[in-house]
Amino acid sequence: MAERYSRQERFAPIGKEGQALLAEKHVLIVGAGALGSANAEMLARAGIGRITIIDRDYIEWSNLARQQLYTEEDAASSRAKAKAAEARLKAINSTINVEGIAEEFDPENAELLLKDVDILIDGTDNFNTRFIINDAACKYKIPWIYGGCVKSDGISLSILPGQTPCLQCLIDQLPQDIETCETAGIIGPAVQVTAAYQTAECLKFLTGHSMSTHLVSFDVWGRQYSSIDVVKLKDPHCASCSDDAQFPYLKKEKGIRTAVLCGRNTVQVRPGRKENVNLERLAQRIEPFAGEARVNEVLLRFHMEEKRFVVFKDGRTLIHGVEDVQEAKKLYHRYVEA
Amino acid sequence: MNIQLNGRSIDLPDNVTTVLELLDSYDIKKKISVVEHNKEIIRRFDYEKAKLADGDKIEIVHFVGGG
Numbered sequence: 051m052a053e054r055y056s057r058q059e060r061f062a063p064i065g066k067e068g069q070a071l072l073a074e075k076h077v078l079i080v081g082a083g084a085l086g087s088a089n090a091e092m093l094a095r096a097g098i099g100r101i102t103i104i105d106r107d108y109i110e111w112s113n114l115a116r117q118q119l120y121t122e123e124d125a126a127s128s129r130a131k132a133k134a135a136e137a138r139l140k141a142i143n144s145t146i147n148v149e150g151i152a153e154e155f156d157p158e159n160a161e162l163l164l165k166d167v168d169i170l171i172d173g174t175d176n177f178n179t180r181f182i183i184n185d186a187a188c189k190y191k192i193p194w195i196y197g198g199c200v201k202s203d204g205i206s207l208s209i210l211p212g213q214t215p216c217l218q219c220l221i222d223q224l225p226q227d228i229e230t231c232e233t234a235g236i237i238g239p240a241v242q243v244t245a246a247y248q249t250a251e252c253l254k255f256l257t258g259h260s261m262s263t264h265l266v267s268f269d270v271w272g273r274q275y276s277s278i279d280v281v282k283l284k285d286p287h288c289a290s291c292s293d294d295a296q297f298p299y300l301k302k303e304k305g306i307r308t309a310v311l312c313g314r315n316t317v318q319v320r321p322g323r324k325e326n327v328n329l330e331r332l333a334q335r336i337e338p339f340a341g342e343a344r345v346n347e348v349l350l351r352f353h354m355e356e357k358r359f360v361v362f363k364d365g366r367t368l369i370h371g372v373e374d375v376q377e378a379k380k381l382y383h384r385y386v387e388a
Numbered sequence: 389m390n391i392q393l394n395g396r397s398i399d400l401p402d403n404v405t406t407v408l409e410l411l412d413s414y415d416i417k418k419k420i421s422v423v424e425h426n427k428e429i430i431r432r433f434d435y436e437k438a439k440l441a442d443g444d445k446i447e448i449v450h451f452v453g454g455g
Contacts, residue, residue: 198453
């Protein structure tokens with residue numbers, strides 16, 4: 051077993067001392083899609099002592115071309131990504147602690163999730179969640195590493211709250227009409243290079259080295275690369291990372307909340323407060339009307355009115371086949387909440 | 389006019405004379421970007437004023453959201 055990390059220890063900037071540090075660290079990965087999977091696998095193999103990975107989604111066939119932790123069996127059974135990732139990471143490295151959480155990262159659970167965390171890795175696919183991550187990381191002074199990829203392009207930036215510019219310093223408004231992996235496509239190599247930059251920065255930070263202040267971007271197909279030192283863009287009046295920060299994205303909303311998952315013809319509906327839904331009982335209730343009601347460890351899926359419903363234990367529901375928020379709310383009230 | 393864009397030599401058409409026009413010519417004017425002009429970062433509201441000259445070095449990074 052002592053052999054396990056020998057090549058990584060031979061790498062001078064890490065050494066045996068660095069390896070010992072890695073074993074004591076806790077990394078939180080938000081999102082277990084393509085970037086989350088790639089980062090998680092590298093970090094588990096590298097011997098990070100504790101990895102927590104949170105994801106709100108379940109595995110579909112369209113994920114398998116690039117989300118490296120998952121198998122055909124996972125897609126066939128609509129397994130929650132967080133749970134499948136946990137099992138796979140434990141199989142890769144049984145000597146570390148791994149926990150998968152099948153929930154959404156949101157202002158309600160952010161504080162608890164960031165407790166005892168050394169660094170956060172961005173494995174999300176949307177800017178809504180990234181701005182929540184950014185505010186939470188700034189508030190609790192946890193470094194985080196932004197990563198994004200689409201088509202053959204990727205980008206990454208390390209953020210050290212209070213010292214380097216945060217996402218809000220660089221982007222003062224939520225980007226609109228942005229290309230997503232569903233609308234513009236994505237290839238595996240773009241994921242791997244982006245995750246490689248993220249994991250390398252993470253290993254640097256955890257072994258006591260300084261992270262880069264450069265925003266790096268590339269096109270792995272067109273062979274373009276660019277790197278800009280953004281340290282001067284730190285905004286002294288930033289709403290998220292300055293001394294008088296307001297943390298605008300941590301404000302908790304009340305009542306039912308909805309989110310349109312862009313490019314997926316899907317609306318997510320969340321109850322005002324998290325509650326433990328008895329999925330078996332709900333399945334029995336809708337079984338007479340619904341097509342194929344199936345329950346697994348964390349979710350129930352069924353068909354109704356030509357829509358596909360996926361209900362998680364905490365009441366959060368994905369409704370596929372609908373883009374209108376009002377219609378989604380109606381369907382939610384009718385079949386899930388009743 | 390010839391510039392270095394993300395490390396590559398590019399010949400610009402005559403109607404591209406500012407950073408804003410350069411972004412527009414690559415259809416990324418509306419995207420959120422960070423632009424460096426001869427090692428100085430240009431603020432978004434200065435894109436129109438930033439005149440390009442032969443031999444300039446430009447780096448453009450635009451944010452992407454997928455993952």
